[in-house]
Amino acid sequence: MPRIGTRKLHFMLQARLASHTISIGRDYLFNLLRDHHLLVRQRKRKAYTTNSRHWMRKYDNLIKTLSIQCPEQLWVSDITYVRMNQQWGYLSLITDAFSRKIMGYSFRTDLSTEGCVDALKMALDSRIYPQQSLIHHSDRGSQYCSSAYTHLLIQHNIAISMTQSGDPYENALAERINGIIKTEFNLNHCPYGFEQTKKKIHQAINTYNSIRPHASCNYLTPEEAHKQKGKLLRKWKNYTSNKKTIKTYV
Numbered sequence: 001m002p003r004i005g006t007r008k009l010h011f012m013l014q015a016r017l018a019s020h021t022i023s024i025g026r027d028y029l030f031n032l033l034r035d036h037h038l039l040v041r042q043r044k045r046k047a048y049t050t051n052s053r054h055w056m057r058k059y060d061n062l063i064k065t066l067s068i069q070c071p072e073q074l075w076v077s078d079i080t081y082v083r084m085n086q087q088w089g090y091l092s093l094i095t096d097a098f099s100r101k102i103m104g105y106s107f108r109t110d111l112s113t114e115g116c117v118d119a120l121k122m123a124l125d126s127r128i129y130p131q132q133s134l135i136h137h138s139d140r141g142s143q144y145c146s147s148a149y150t151h152l153l154i155q156h157n158i159a160i161s162m163t164q165s166g167d168p169y170e171n172a173l174a175e176r177i178n179g180i181i182k183t184e185f186n187l188n189h190c191p192y193g194f195e196q197t198k199k200k201i202h203q204a205i206n207t208y209n210s211i212r213p214h215a216s217c218n219y220l221t222p223e224e225a226h227k228q229k230g231k232l233l234r235k236w237k238n239y240t241s242n243k244k245t246i247k248t249y250v
Contacts, residue, residue, distance in 0.1 A: 001212060005184075006026070006029055007215065008213055010024070010026050011219055056142060056145035056147075057145060058145060058162055059162045061163060061170065062137070063135060070098055070129075070132065070230070071096055071099045071227075072134055073098060074134070074137060075095065075134065075135070075137065077137070077138040078138065078171060078174035079115070080178035080181075080182065082182065084191075085192055087109060089197060089198075090108055090109070091106070091181070092118070093105050093181070094122075094136075095174060096222075096226060097137075098232075099225035099226035100173075100214050100216065100217060100222045102181075104118075104126060105119050107197070107198050112143070113142075113148050113149060115143070116143040117149055133159075134157075134158045137161040137162070138174075144162065185207070187204060209221065210222075217232045218235060
């Protein structure tokens with residue numbers, strides 16, 4: 001996890017530091033990393049992966065007032081780009097909103113529906129609570145509105161929910177997971193070919209699911225959180241820096 005956030009790094013180091021009777025506070029760790037030029041620099045984006053100007057049916061947003069109580073109650077989906085050595089790749093992700101576990105993914109060199117369908121099939125095979133009522137939420141991109149995708153959802157009795165505008169906040173969790181995978185695992189620009197990048201993505205998602213703690217899940221890993229029931233304690237807070245309030249949600 002080459003670009004993991006300092007607060008999560010502080011949490012993960014506690015046991016190791018305690019074994020050496022060392023106590024380091026969060027602010028001290030921030031200053032220590034800053035002095036050694038090790039703080040993570042944020043990158044700017046933007047490449048567009050969504051085409052919502054199409055004739056296919058668009059569904060209503062079902063999750064505006066939804067309270068998430070358990071795993072496999074809500075999945076969020078999105079596509080993000082990955083820049084490789086001499087081409088672009090497109091990563092389709094399906095994430096469980098309760099546990100933040102990436103349930104399914106697919107990496108391709110095109111924006112075809114097949115990538116999203118492959119990610120959905122993997123997510124369906126990964127379910128451990130098949131009797132739980134489930135909602136699938138996405139943007140209004142042509143891939144998610146296609147008959148191949150919606151029929152697969154309907155076949156598995158999964159309710160379909162979509163954003164109602166181009167506002168990324170309507171699918172904020174999916175956008176956030178995109179950012180974590182790309183930013184913390186150095187996938188914004190991979191100096192490799194397709195096959196090597198695909199292997200790196202596979203490793204990153206396995207590490208994300210099994211090792212990275214989430215502040216929104218009581219600092220459990222996604223795999224640990226996926227086995228829990230009831231609301232998880234959220235550890236994120238509002239942090240003030242240079243008179244600006246910064247909220248950390250994941």
